[in-house]
Amino acid sequence: xxxxxxxxxxxxxxxxxxxxxxxxxxxxxxxxxxxxxxxxxxxxxxxxxxxxxxxxxxxxxxxxxxxxxxxxxxxxxxxxxxxxxxxxxxxxxxxxxxxxxxxxxxxxxxxxxxxxxxxxxxxxxxxxxxxxxxxxxxxxxxxxxxxxxxxxxxxxxxxxxxxxxxxxxxxxxxxxxxxxxxxxxxxxxxxxxxxxxxxxxxxxxxxxxxxxxxxxxxxxxxxxxxxxxxxxxxxxxxxxxxxxxxxxxxxxxxxxxxxxxxxxxxxxxxxxxxxxxxxxxxxxxxxxxxxxxxxxxxxxxxxxxxxxxxxxxxxxxxxxxxxxxxxxxxxxxxxxx
Amino acid sequence: xxxxxxxxxxxxxxxxxxxxxxxxxxxxxxxxxxxxxxxxxxxxxxxxxxxxxxxxxxxxxxxxxxxxxxxxxxxxxxxxxxxxxxxxxxxxxxxxxxxxxxxxxxxxxxxxxxxxxxxxxxxxxxxxxxxxxxxxxxxxxxxxxxxxxxxxxxxxxxxxxxxxxxxxxxxxxxxxxxxxxxxxxxxxxxxxxxxxxxxxxxxxxxxxxxxxxxxxxxxxxxxxxxxxxxxxxxxxxxxxxxxxxxxxxxxxxxxxxxxxxxxxxxxxxxxxxxxxxxxxxxxxxxxxxxxxxxxxxxxxxxxxxxxxxxxxxxxxxxxxxxxxxxxxxxxxxxxxxxxxxxxxxxxxxxxxxxxxxxxxxxxxxxxxxxxxxxxxxxxxxxxxxxxxxxxxxxxxxxxxxxxxxxxxxxxxxxxxxxxxxxxxxxxxxxxxxxxxxxxxxxxxxxxxxxxxxxxxxxxxxxxxxxxxxxxxxxxxxxxxxxxxxxxxxxxxxxxxxxxxxxxxxxxxxxx
Numbered sequence: 001x002x003x004x005x006x007x008x009x010x011x012x013x014x015x016x017x018x019x020x021x022x023x024x025x026x027x028x029x030x031x032x033x034x035x036x037x038x039x040x041x042x043x044x045x046x047x048x049x050x051x052x053x054x055x056x057x058x059x060x061x062x063x064x065x066x067x068x069x070x071x072x073x074x075x076x077x078x079x080x081x082x083x084x085x086x087x088x089x090x091x092x093x094x095x096x097x098x099x100x101x102x103x104x105x106x107x108x109x110x111x112x113x114x115x116x117x118x119x120x121x122x123x124x125x126x127x128x129x130x131x132x133x134x135x136x137x138x139x140x141x142x143x144x145x146x147x148x149x150x151x152x153x154x155x156x157x158x159x160x161x162x163x164x165x166x167x168x169x170x171x172x173x174x175x176x177x178x179x180x181x182x183x184x185x186x187x188x189x190x191x192x193x194x195x196x197x198x199x200x201x202x203x204x205x206x207x208x209x210x211x212x213x214x215x216x217x218x219x220x221x222x223x224x225x226x227x228x229x230x231x232x233x234x235x236x237x238x239x240x241x242x243x244x245x246x247x248x249x250x251x252x253x254x255x256x257x258x259x260x261x262x263x264x265x266x267x268x269x270x271x272x273x274x275x276x277x278x279x280x281x282x283x284x285x286x287x288x289x290x291x292x293x294x295x296x297x298x299x300x301x302x303x304x305x306x307x308x309x310x311x312x313x314x315x316x317x318x319x320x321x322x323x324x325x326x327x328x329x330x331x332x333x334x335x336x337x
Numbered sequence: 338x339x340x341x342x343x344x345x346x347x348x349x350x351x352x353x354x355x356x357x358x359x360x361x362x363x364x365x366x367x368x369x370x371x372x373x374x375x376x377x378x379x380x381x382x383x384x385x386x387x388x389x390x391x392x393x394x395x396x397x398x399x400x401x402x403x404x405x406x407x408x409x410x411x412x413x414x415x416x417x418x419x420x421x422x423x424x425x426x427x428x429x430x431x432x433x434x435x436x437x438x439x440x441x442x443x444x445x446x447x448x449x450x451x452x453x454x455x456x457x458x459x460x461x462x463x464x465x466x467x468x469x470x471x472x473x474x475x476x477x478x479x480x481x482x483x484x485x486x487x488x489x490x491x492x493x494x495x496x497x498x499x500x501x502x503x504x505x506x507x508x509x510x511x512x513x514x515x516x517x518x519x520x521x522x523x524x525x526x527x528x529x530x531x532x533x534x535x536x537x538x539x540x541x542x543x544x545x546x547x548x549x550x551x552x553x554x555x556x557x558x559x560x561x562x563x564x565x566x567x568x569x570x571x572x573x574x575x576x577x578x579x580x581x582x583x584x585x586x587x588x589x590x591x592x593x594x595x596x597x598x599x600x601x602x603x604x605x606x607x608x609x610x611x612x613x614x615x616x617x618x619x620x621x622x623x624x625x626x627x628x629x630x631x632x633x634x635x636x637x638x639x640x641x642x643x644x645x646x647x648x649x650x651x652x653x654x655x656x657x658x659x660x661x662x663x664x665x666x667x668x669x670x671x672x673x674x675x676x677x678x679x680x681x682x683x684x685x686x687x688x689x690x691x692x693x694x695x696x697x698x699x700x701x702x703x704x705x706x707x708x709x710x711x712x713x714x715x716x717x718x719x720x721x722x723x724x725x726x727x728x729x730x731x732x733x734x735x736x737x738x739x740x741x742x743x744x745x746x747x748x749x750x751x752x753x754x755x756x757x758x759x760x761x762x763x764x765x766x767x768x769x770x771x772x773x774x775x776x777x778x779x780x781x782x783x784x785x786x787x788x789x790x791x792x793x794x795x796x797x798x799x800x801x802x803x804x805x806x807x808x809x810x811x812x813x814x815x816x817x818x819x820x821x822x823x824x825x826x827x828x829x830x831x832x833x834x835x836x837x838x839x840x841x842x843x844x845x846x847x848x
Contacts, residue, residue, distance in 0.1 A: 029352055032345035040815075057345050083476055083698040084521035084810040088528060090479070096815025099538065169352040171345070204350040237349040241342075275343075336350065 028169065031146075032060040035170045037161055037197075039066070040100035046208045047174040048104045050332070052111035053213075054172065054206075056241055061146040062113075063170075064104045066097035067160035068153050085132060095132060101149040108147060115139045115147055127153040158196040165202060172334075173197065174206045181327040198326065204307075204336045212301055212331040217245040219297035220304040223289075223321065224250065224264040231306035231336035232268050233275070240277045247281040248272075249296050251289040258286055290324035297325075303333045386426035394419035403725070409446060410722035416441045416713060417722070421768055424760040431761070432702030435709035442716065456715060457708040460674040461575030465568045466704050467677025471660065472518035473698035474684035478653045484510075485526040486640045494630045500547050501615040503527065504555035511555065512562030512607060513661055517806035523552045528814055529639075533632035538816060543622040545816040546825075550622075554614050554799065554829060556807035561793045562607040564599050564673055565664060568707055569766035571673065573792040574599065575711060576770045580718055581784060592785070595669040601848060602789055606840045613832050621825040649689060656683040703763075710767030717771040727775035741780050746790050746841055749773055750834060753794035758804055762795040786845050790837065797833050799826035 009017075036051035038044040051062045089095070108115060118139040127133040136150040154160025161173065178194035191199065198205045218239040220232050232248065239246045248268050250261035265282045272280050285292040297303035305322040326333045343349065381388070394415045402411045416438065423434045442453045484506060492502035503523070511519040527548040535541045560566040564574050574594050581592035594602075660680035668676055684690045717723040734740045739748045753773075757765040769791055777787035798804030802812045802819055804826075811817060 025354060029354070030346055032349065033352060055345075059344075059346060080698055080700050081809060081813055083473060084517075084524055085813055087476055087479075087481070087521055088525050088814065090525075094815075096813075169354060171350040171352040202353045234349050234351065237343045238345065241345055241349070337353075 030059065032057060033063065033168050033170045033172075034060070035063050035065055035161070035164060035168065035173045036104075037065045037067075037173065037175050038100050038104055039157070039176065040097065041176070043210045044100075044176040045104060045107050046210060046213060047176055047206075048107045049111060049213055050174050050206060050208050052108055052113060054174075054238065054242055055145075058141075058143040058145050061148070062108070063148040063150055063164075063168075064101060064108075065150050065152065065161065065164060066100055067157040068095060068097050068151060069157070070153055070155055082132075089132070095135075095151060097151045101137075101151060105147075105149060113145075113147060115141075118142075118145075118147070156193075158191075158193045158200075161193075161197050162200055168203075170203050172204050172206055173201050174208055177207060177209045178326075181323075198323070198335060202337070204334060206302065206332060206334045207326050208332045209330065215299055215301040215331060217247060217300045218302050218304055219247045219249050219293070219300040221289075221293050221306065221321075221325075222248050222250040222261070222265055222268050223306055223308075224261065225306070227308070228306040229268060229271065231304065233271060235304040235334065235336050236272050236277055236280070237275070244301060245279065245281070246272070246277070247283055247296075247300070249293065250284045251292045252284065252286050253289070255286055258284065289321050290319075290328060293321070293325050294329050297333075298330050300331055303329055303331060305333060305335055307335050307337045384428045386422060387428040390419040390422035390426075390428070393422060405728070406725045407721050410717075410720040410725060412445050413713070413716050413720045413722040414726075416445065417717060417768065420710070420713065421760075424764045424768065430702065431764075432705045435702075435705040438709040438713050442712065446716065446720075453712065456712040459575055459579075459708075459711060460672040461571040461711060462704065462708045463672070463674025464564070464571045464677050465674075465707055466699075467674055467679075467681055468515055468565055468568075468571075469699045469704070470681035470695050471677055471684070472515050472521075473695045474681060474690040475514055475518055475653070475657065476521045476698070477690045477694055478650065480650065480653070481522050481525045482529065482636065482640055482643070483646070484523070485529060486636060488526075489633050489636065494628055494633045496544065496547070496624045496627050496629055497615065497619060499530070499629055500551045500618060500624075501612070503548060503551040504611055504614050507552045507555035508559035508562075508607060508611060510559075511557075511807070512559040512566050512604070513664075514657075515565060515567060515806075516556035516560040517810065520552055520556050520807035520810040523556075524549075524810055524814060527552050527811070528816075529636060530629060530632045531816065533635045534626055534629055541625060542816075544624040544626055545814075546622040546821055547618045547624050549811040549814060549816055550618050550821075550825060551615065553805070553807040553811040554618070554825075555611075557796055557799065557805045558610040558614060558833065559607045560805075560807075561796050562600065562604045563664070564594075564596055564668075565677070567796070568703075568763040569795050570599065570603075570792055572707060572711060572714075572763060572766050573770055573788050574673075576714060576774060577784065577788055579715055580771070580774055593669070594785070596664045596673060597666075600665075602785075602845060603793065605844065606793065606836060609836050609840070610833060613836075614829070617825060617828045617832065621828065622821075649687075652687050653684070653689050656680060656687065656689075659683070703761075706761075707763055707767060710764055714767055714771040718775070723771035723775040724779070726772050727779045730772070730776055731779050741782060743838065743842060745776075745780055745782060746787070747838060749776070749787055749790050750794040750837060753791045754797045754830065754834070757795040757798045758800055762798055762805065766792055766795050783846075786841060789845065790841060793837055794834075797830050799829040799833075801826075 032055060034051045034055055036047040038047060048064055051064070055062055105115060118141045121138040123136050123138065125134045132153065134150070134152050136148055139147040152160050152164060154163060175194045175197060178192050180192045181195050182191055194207060198207065218235060220235050222228055222232055236246050248265050250265045252258040252261045261284050265284060269280050269282055283296060285296060293303060293305065303325060305325050307322050308320055322335050326335060397415045397418055398412065402408055420434055420438055423429065424431070439453055439457070442448050443450050488502040488506050489499065492498035503526070507519050507523050530548055531541050531545045534544060538545065561570065564570045577592045577594055581589055583589045660676060663671070663676035663679065664673060685692060731740050734745065734748055738744055753765060753769055756769060773787050773791045774784050777784040796805065800823055802808055802822055808822060
């Protein structure tokens with residue numbers, strides 16, 4: 001009856017499997033990984049420039065990412081679009097996105113990453129029944145720094161980006177300026193790509209705006225909460241490593257609260273000083289936080305706002321400062337989680 | 338500045354473990370996202386139109402049967418209402434709607450499953466299936482560069498004439514083998530000419546728009562030219578036969594529209610529109626290069642490298658010509674479907690295409706969709722549902738004087754254009770066909786003219802990327818923006834409607 005007896009994996013084997021998994025995860029998380037999303041427009045290449053500048057360390061990885069929607073068949077009245085695609089490729093045509101990824105590589109070179117001298121590898125995976133599927137080119141320097149150009153196939157761009165997170169994980173997702181940003185209630189039903197990714201991404205998101213690269217400095221918003229203090233610490237470390245001046249900024253809604261926010265700023269500065277980050281400016285203002293942050297950060301390279309983590313219902317009723325700033329700012333905004 | 342060094346991965350922005358992402362742990366919005374990813378509440382939002390369609394059908398069935406409509410007609414109307422909502426909104430894959438129609442006919446209408454199964458396979462469906470197989474076989478022959486060179490030899494190297502030549506070549510081919518086939522085949526031709534002119538897409542932005550739209554709109558206007566130009570034409574041919582032909586009555590034989598007769602009606606309309614396409618494109622987009630000599634020289638080099646036509650190429654041309662001959666001269670006896678299937682057999686037997694290529698290239702779900710839509714259309718006629726809608730529609734048009742003549746034609750054309758821009762044009766004709774043909778009877782109009790107006794107007798989906806197969810295919814090149822379709826599409830729609838009304842008034846009544 002040995003055929004029907006159940007045999008279990010030994011405890012030792014189970015432990016070995018768990019250990020391997022833990023090692024893989026630890027290895028992935030030991031790198032500072034940035035996902036720069038491009039869509040082929042000129043403005044979208046700013047995400048690549050930001051990715052290059054925010055990853056100064058040798059253990060960092062940049063993934064430049066272009067999502068190509070699936071070739072759907074139903075609209076072609078019976079002939080799958082893949083036939084046309086295959087015909088185009090065989091005739092020497094290119095997939096949409098390939099040109100944009102090549103241009104991104106040139107931009108990375110301009111930013112000082114000499115990928116031509118790095119080791120190079122390619123990979124292909126079938127995806128969504130599309131034979132063209134997912135494709136990536138992988139560059140690795142001798143010191144361990146990596147750049148990946150990835151052309152992904154997905155039903156829609158936002159889900160493609162969010163799905164990619166699971167292959168990371170990533171420390172930061174960089175997106176281009178949104179063409180539209182719906183109100184909190186409307187966004188439940190109809191959000192654009194940037195809004196959808198920003199609200200649903202598990203990690204921090206940088207919404208890059210054109211020409212903010214010529215500005216200098218991180219304006220870090222201090223909302224006085226423990227969560228905000230964590231965001232200050234983490235974003236200040238990034239600013240410090242990328243040699244950007246730091247300004248801590250707090251907003252009191254009334255004059256009576258001004259003292260309180262100044263106290264909070266003082267605490268935040270002390271925290272950074274204890275970490276060895278010394279050159280920190282402190283500013284405060286009175287008024288509506290969203291308006292004041294946008295005004296104060298207009299000349300900064302990046303405005304940093306902590307994600308409140310409010311429930312969706314609360315956001316519909318109250319409004320999120322982080323999303324208000326992302327929507328209205330004229331410079332790039334980082335939503336820190 | 339301090340020299341303190343941090344490890345960014347550990348001490349700066351955090352990358353939560355993806356495993357934790359699916360864990361309901363933290364408070365706030367992310368936990369809602371996680372919860373949603375676990376139990377997928379979004380499913381109900383994504384599929385809302387499916388539930389709305391089901392609810393609308395259920396409520397419609399609960400209403401008392403309208404006066405003049407049979408109980409069966411009431412059920413068929415409810416099914417049509419649900420199918421139309423799902424055709425437009427696509428909450429589930431379209432072939433699933435086809436399966437629901439099949440099941441609905443047995444469960445709701447009480448028809449025998451054998452009767453329903455038989456109603457699915459008509460000559461029109463066989464024709465659609467055969468044409469799609471032929472389409473894949475023809476695309477696989479790789480004759481695109483030779484066609485491009487043939488165009489250049491005739492037109493010369495000026496951009497204007499090449500664009501016109503592409504429209505003519507795409508159109509003439511598309512009128513016989515379907516717009517999707519030609520768009521797939523000609524796309525590399527357009528891309529070759531564009532990339533040989535400049536590698537930088539920005540420098541050839543307008544040139545790309547002119548050449549690619551010459552392909553797609555050339556194909557679209559030609560798809561009305563013959564029954565094999567698009568599935569919707571075959572569907573209308575099937576409806577005329579099903580609704581009006583009586584073997585016992587010789588007078589009804591005029592409703593047997595064969596291949597040649599269709600061409601007499603529709604082909605001139607395609608030819609009239611041809612020069613307007615180039616004119617509209619050149620006014621909407623001013624090409625950056627007036628002459629494509631450089632691209633043409635490189636194209637010639639590529640042709641020379643390929644050498645003369647091989648025996649397999651000649652064989653493909655012979656089979657293609659034989660199929661055309663069969664469609665024009667033999668379809669009255671053999672049926673258009675059998676000839677299309679014979680053509681596909683010819684390509685397979687000659688080893689010019691592999692079954693695997695046909696199997697993966699044809700979207701078999703769409704064949705199911707048309708089969709089920711035609712079957713439902715026949716039930717609309719048989720149960721009197723189509724007649725009931727037609728009577729009410731005519732009564733509605735009466736106060737504005739559009740219940741007959743050119744007013745009715747314009748109303749039918751506008752209705753079809755509106756519907757075809759929201760769903761697949763084959764599905765639009767399948768849904769509207771029974772209604773407009775009954776409408777013709779009620780209004781005392783010629784069903785053939787009204788049928789042609791519907792079939793032709795269903796090709797006027799120029800405004801969106803997914804409007805016609807040819808538009809979807811050229812958009813896949815990555816050179817066009819969705820706004821380009823709007824920019825030029827409305828001009829095309831106006832031009833085509835005017836040409837249609839002129840042809841319907843001054844030409845069709847004399848045939």
